[in-house]
Amino acid sequence: MKAFVSSSYGPPSALELKHIDKPEPRDDEVLVRVRATSVQPYDWHLMRGEPYVARLMPGGLGLRKPGIPILGADLAGEVEAVGKAVTEFQPGDEVYAMSKRDGFGEYACVRESELAPKPRNLSFEEAAAVPMAANTALLAVRDDGRLKPGQKVLVNGASGGVGTFAVQLAKAFGGEVTGVCSHRNVDLVRSLGADEVVDYTKEDFTRQGRRYDLVIDNASSHGASAYRRVLKPGGVHVLVGGPGGRWLQPAGTMFAALAASLFLPHKVTRTDVVACKENKRNLITLTELIEAGEIHPVIDRQYAFEEIPAAVRYQEEGRSSGKVVVTVAKTT
Known part of the structure; x- marks a missing residue:
């Protein structure tokens, strides 16, 4: 072969x-x-x-x-x-x-x-x-983020592989979804069901005065204090990914955020799809959602x-x- x-x-x-x-x-x-x-x-x-x-x-x-x-x-x-x-x-x-x-x-x-x-x-x-992108999004939204119907969720990096699934899954689970992406992807993210889309080339979502129950963070584009402005007390910041680097990144950014969470009024957690033991069962769940037309x-x-x-x-x-x-x- x-x-x-x-x-x-x-x-x-x-x-x-x-x-x-x-x-x-x-x-x-x-x-x-x-x-x-x-x-x-x-x-x-x-x-x-x-x-x-x-x-x-x-x-x-x-x-x-x-x-x-x-x-x-x-x-x-x-x-x-x-x-x-x-x-x-x-x-x-x-x-x-x-x-x-x-x-x-x-x-x-x-x-x-x-x-x-x-x-x-x-x-x-x-x-x-x-498989990997949708499994990651499912873990981030449902398991690590524990999204409940009616909650407000922000997906940072909403147009990437994980982000496009996260927007759809958050909507399927009853969330009110804001997606963050570049200008060229605004229409795409809106078409996936996002209630609101923030163009990060024009606006900083951490300075809009809005607060969310859950942030799915595929970009790690801001520091801990910025996410404190965005999340409600008791909210959840789920770390999924971020810019790569030769020595530490994105692992360094994630570990720094987890360490800073000791001093924050919200929870910070990390999604690890590679270590998950339930990926087959999650694929079956995703298949049901796909065949029902909930996600694609x-x-x-x-x-x-x-x-x-x-x-x-x-x-x-x-x-x-x-x-x-x-x-x-x-x-x-």
Whole structure:
């Protein structure tokens, strides 16, 4: 099979297209013929080995070379074969998963406990845009943010992969939603159901005198004192992401905010979708919402499999509206 392999840390050009052996599923695994994948910050952080401090922590980053040779955290495709202990899936089933790895290859082995049936009303490309971004948004809004119907929620970074899902999920759960984005994405965010949209190139949402029960923060664009002006006492500030950096960021910004929360009248918490053990169950919840028409993926650009380095390069620029997806293999 063909796969883009990350043998050393570096830019997108370091991803090498190679012919490697097709993987064999273990007893509890499913072999998936990958039809589509998506690209996100998780992938290029692993590709570059940044922030450097993460190389010292347990997880996907190795100290001197990538701990995950084939990137691609999301995938959608068809079941090719199943391990002998697998009972839920059979060859030919259409599935999707937040696999955390191997989406940049033609085949991937995924544990049955991480795999879910693909939403019937989505293409493979649309389904591949869902897992990590939508799972992150669901955790941020429902679990970490504990949004209740009627509460006011602000989504900072509302036009990105996580943000577009967060706006829709907050509306689906009964929130009154304000989205923050650049001028070119105002209409997009409004079309997703936001009750109000703030163009950050013209206004500072922390100085408008409005207060919210919940802030979903995909941008980490302000300091702790600014968020104190925005949140109601007892409100929740959920940290999701922020600008990257070589040494500490975005981890440094998040840890600083968590430390500052000891002196603030609101709660600060961090969403960690990679550590979540309920991603399959959450995918099933997302499928129900997608098939009911409550939420849908927003796709900015679509690339062919051979263009994965270009797709990563574009996503790394940080200007995509919604998701960047890749067709790995066309359906016949």
